[in-house]
Amino acid sequence: MNLPKPNRRALSLLAVLIPLLGAFAWLALTSGPLAPVPVTLVSVEERAIAPALFGVGTVEARYTYRIGPTIAGRVSQVEVQVGDRVKAGQRLGEMDPVDLDERLAAQDAALRRAESGVVAARAQVRDAQARRDFASAQVGRYEQLLLARTASEDTAEAKRQEAQIAEAGVALGLANLESAEQDLGRVRAERAALVRQRDTLRLVAPADGLPLGGLVVSRDAEPGSTVVAGQSVVEVVDPASLWVDVRFDQLGAGALRAGLAARIALRSQPLGALEGRVERVEPRADAITEELLAKVVFADLPDPLPRLGELAEVTVALAPRPAAPAVPNATLHRRADALGVWVLDDDGGPRFVPVTIGARDLDGWVEIRSGLTPGATVIWHSQAPLSPGRRVKVVEQLPGVAP
């Protein structure tokens, strides 16, 4: 057979066909159902899980004072602006007194008149006393004249009657004085009542309970506008009482207690976490949103003050648990209602091991109560869902995941 010539052609043909077949076989084995699933491994670590709770809340003031009139009326002046700091008891504004001032002037006049009445009554008493004293002196004199027989019995009797009349005049004067004094008391009380009424028209900051003073957060009515009783004109909060009204998902929040340390990240400063403390856990939970409510106070009030209503993320660290085997939560899978992890079998295939889990933290570590021992290796991430008998290939990093 003449070999050389056809052989060269055959070789060139094979040189094209064999790489093609090779590529075909390689692709068939590396992609599709025959290909091994790339997986990454992680070992079970002995780790103290520090569970934490994450909640979202808003900054609120514990004490808010809505300052407004007790009766309907017109605002005459408001002396503070939003953002002003006010002292306890400071005057913030005033309601229009309408006719109160005129009524007060009338009461003043009535008071003076009552006082004059008292003076007049006193003078009357003194007048009556003088008459009585004179009359009783006359009676004594005429008694002596009667004994000396220089005055008639008739005249003496007339003097005695005059003395009795003068005595009655004193009693009348005293009664008049008493009445005038009572009248003065009444007018005084009426005036005091008007003054009190006039005082309630002044809008003042609460007299106590503002250790750092108050902060005006809203000015709801301007001078000239009419407000109803109870409607607020100025709203003042106690800046020392700022706290965060936090909502925690009920799921796993059983260990939430007052006194636990918390970290507060305000939405305006997401990176700067502030220290805080759980002040109280509300006895009443939200049944609709399935959340627990708690109040978290700042350890130190930040400067500037957090804005009321600002969103805050609160992380509450619960007591760390003793060191126990732990795995990342991405290793856990549910298979036919059993929770477990995939481990590499002796022959290199995946095997499902059911586990029971305990505490978990916010970084994704989960405590393993049973099923795994520390140091065991489990499959962490996998390119595709695993099943027993599936070929796997251990890699450092799954394809397509940026380092």
Add this chain to the structure above:
Amino acid sequence: MISLAGRDILHGWGKFVFTGIGLGLLIGVTLSMAGIYRGMVDDAEVLLDNSGADLWAVQKDTLGPYAEPSNLADDLYRSLQTLPGVARAANVTYLTMQVSPLTDDPATGDPNARARRAMVVGVVPGGFGEPGQPESLVAGRHLTRGHYEAVADISTGFRLGEQLRIRRHAYRVVGLTRRAVSSGGDPMVFIPLKDAQEAQFLKDNDAIVAQRRRSAANPAFNRPGQPQVLDAVLAAQTQSNSVNAILVRLTPHAYPDQVAADIRRWKHLSVYTRAEMNEILQAKLIATSARQIFMFLVILSVVSAAIVAFIIYTLTLGKIREIAVLKLIGTRNRTIAGMILQQAIGLGVIGFIVGKTVATLWAPVFPKYVLLLPGDAARGFLIVVIICVLASLVAIRAALRVDPAEAIGG
């Protein structure tokens, strides 16, 4: 015995191989088209797989949550959880929207350059393997916080640790999944349920402010002398307690149809089993686009078959003089027929191998999922061989009818 076909192929192997490669590219396109069709169907199935549910409870008389909008109160799941046969019930929301990373694109500096259309799924965080949760991750961890964390599909191009903007909140990507897509092929982004509820029903800030003004201008809400009414109305306007569906997982020995009937009867919801949901997705949601692709696949297959037949026929006609010589020297018809048949099948095999290889190579480049099933490949191989055989029959008929005199004539 020497192989006549082999000798002939060796004689003009370049032409033969390149014809085979050209044919292969055509077969590759056809296989890819089949892969695109399978990918669409698989997207729908993987959506159901990923939800991890046996039953879908949705608003009464809707086909939700994938095919139709559906809204349910978010506390309904509790009453489902108490039904016999139900192992777990979990709320879920779905919303397809634009999601963009907060960090700028390193190449262009434009944050919107990497914005992706994604299906945002609100799931109950915390529980492992709860219905609705992503099943397996390729990087990172599952959601642990009740707010502002996200697990994104790797095809979004978002990276671990990156922040995403969904409506007004920023979400940190803590985990990546693979093949978590909607029935339309959009990648999924999983976020905690409460955030998703807010994202779904929350208007933008301008709209909220405008709505407040509108309410304040309405004398029915802003009553003189009762300033608290307006506050109450405004607070009521910004609440949302709706979810799109309740995913129900059954206990191992429960009958899905029985439990579904119970829920339908006593809870007055529409309920779909896995088979029914599959039917909704395949027959209603992706039906037209899948059929469109399928139609194109059929036409492409017919065209490919015709081209294969033409190539083999013209290859044979090109050798008509040599065949006439063979006949002249008394070669048997069987030998000539065998030569043409073997060449045709050889061409088909090379074409198939090239086609399958290129289809596999370029499949990952497609923006949507291309699923090349081994069964489809086997079927394709069989069809290619049959077409080659049929085409060679025509060529053989032409070859056998050639007049040996042509070898010396012409």
